[in-house]
Amino acid sequence: MKIEKYISALLYRYQCVTVPGFGAFLTEWQSAQVIEGQHSFIPPRKIVSFNSNIKSNDGLLANHISLTEKISYDQALSKINYQTNFWIQQLLNKETLFLENIGEILVNSENNWVFKPNHAINYLTDSFGLSSFNSPEVIREEKIVEKNIETPVVPLTSITEVNEETEVFESTNSKTNTTWLKYAAAVAIFSSAGTFGYKYYYDYSINQQTVLVEKTVQEQVNKKIQEATFIIPNPKQVVDLTIEKPIVKPYHVIAAAFRSENNAKKAVRDLIQQGYTQAHVLPMNKHNLFPVAFESFSSLNEANKLKNKIITEQRIDAWLKID
Numbered sequence: 001m002k003i004e005k006y007i008s009a010l011l012y013r014y015q016c017v018t019v020p021g022f023g024a025f026l027t028e029w030q031s032a033q034v035i036e037g038q039h040s041f042i043p044p045r046k047i048v049s050f051n052s053n054i055k056s057n058d059g060l061l062a063n064h065i066s067l068t069e070k071i072s073y074d075q076a077l078s079k080i081n082y083q084t085n086f087w088i089q090q091l092l093n094k095e096t097l098f099l100e101n102i103g104e105i106l107v108n109s110e111n112n113w114v115f116k117p118n119h120a121i122n123y124l125t126d127s128f129g130l131s132s133f134n135s136p137e138v139i140r141e142e143k144i145v146e147k148n149i150e151t152p153v154v155p156l157t158s159i160t161e162v163n164e165e166t167e168v169f170e171s172t173n174s175k176t177n178t179t180w181l182k183y184a185a186a187v188a189i190f191s192s193a194g195t196f197g198y199k200y201y202y203d204y205s206i207n208q209q210t211v212l213v214e215k216t217v218q219e220q221v222n223k224k225i226q227e228a229t230f231i232i233p234n235p236k237q238v239v240d241l242t243i244e245k246p247i248v249k250p251y252h253v254i255a256a257a258f259r260s261e262n263n264a265k266k267a268v269r270d271l272i273q274q275g276y277t278q279a280h281v282l283p284m285n286k287h288n289l290f291p292v293a294f295e296s297f298s299s300l301n302e303a304n305k306l307k308n309k310i311i312t313e314q315r316i317d318a319w320l321k322i323d
Contacts, residue, residue, distance in 0.1 A: 003061070011102075020061070020080055029044070061080065257292065
């Protein structure tokens with residue numbers, strides 16, 4: 001029986017699926033990404049990792065197989081043990097272990113197990129129907145603006161030549177009319193200027209009077225305030241209340257998640273013995289699991305530092321949980 005299909009089914013609903021005696025498959029949420037060089041867009045997803053140090057049976061996988069196959073719990077455990085023994089033998093023989101829809105496990109030169117997840121499978125149910133896609137690069141066309149062609153100016157010399165060759169007869173009536181129009185335009189301009197000047201003077205006078213009134217009123221108000229005397233009988237002492245704000249630590253470096261709270265507390269005791277004195281059990285999540293944290297932080301940078309340190313130095317898979 002291939003138990004990897006049951007592991008794959010549980011990864012859609014749970015953050016941690018433990019295979020007794022073999023290890024635990026963990027999922028970590030990853031936000032949507034944009035790969036600029038390739039013009040690719042990747043939807044939100046859950047990335048699968050593997051931790052060979054978590055081998056305690058939390059009952060999740062065995063119970064699921066028991067219900068699906070309609071067999072007893074002990075029979076399900078027996079089938080899991082048989083399959084894991086076969087996997088371990090493959091890895092001891094330096095063979096690559098392929099787990100359908102999950103990934104592959106191989107042994108490196110230092111005899112450590114290395115897990116490579118299958119990125120084609122997205123275990124985040126909220127992203128069902130969303131797939132990665134490439135967008136072609138947008139090439140913007142430059143808009144060419146045509147300049148207006150200026151009308152050529154005729155040289156003055158050519159006009160002079162035309163006037164010399166052609167006789168021009170001026171009428172006395174037209175000259176008289178032109179003179180009268182000039183005087184009329186001058187009268188209109190002076191009339192407009194006088195009207196505008198009077199309006200400007202009138203507005204200026206009104207503004208000055210308004211400012212003067214406001215200044216007088218403000219002086220009277222200030223005088224009344226200075227004359228007023230406030231006497232408070234029997235003043236009470238000021239009470240200084242200092243309220244300490246609770247320190248919020250929403251960033252948790254997770255080691256594992258257990259269905260049983262007792263198993264979670266046992267894991268915390270083991271971590272404390274290993275030197276992680278701040279290890280603790282988080283409240284039950286929406287998947288009915290109790291996450292166990294190495295430590296919780298109020299800063300995202302500090303949480304990432306500890307997670308990377310655990311993965312690099314201790315070769316233990318850890319993931320980040322954000323409230």
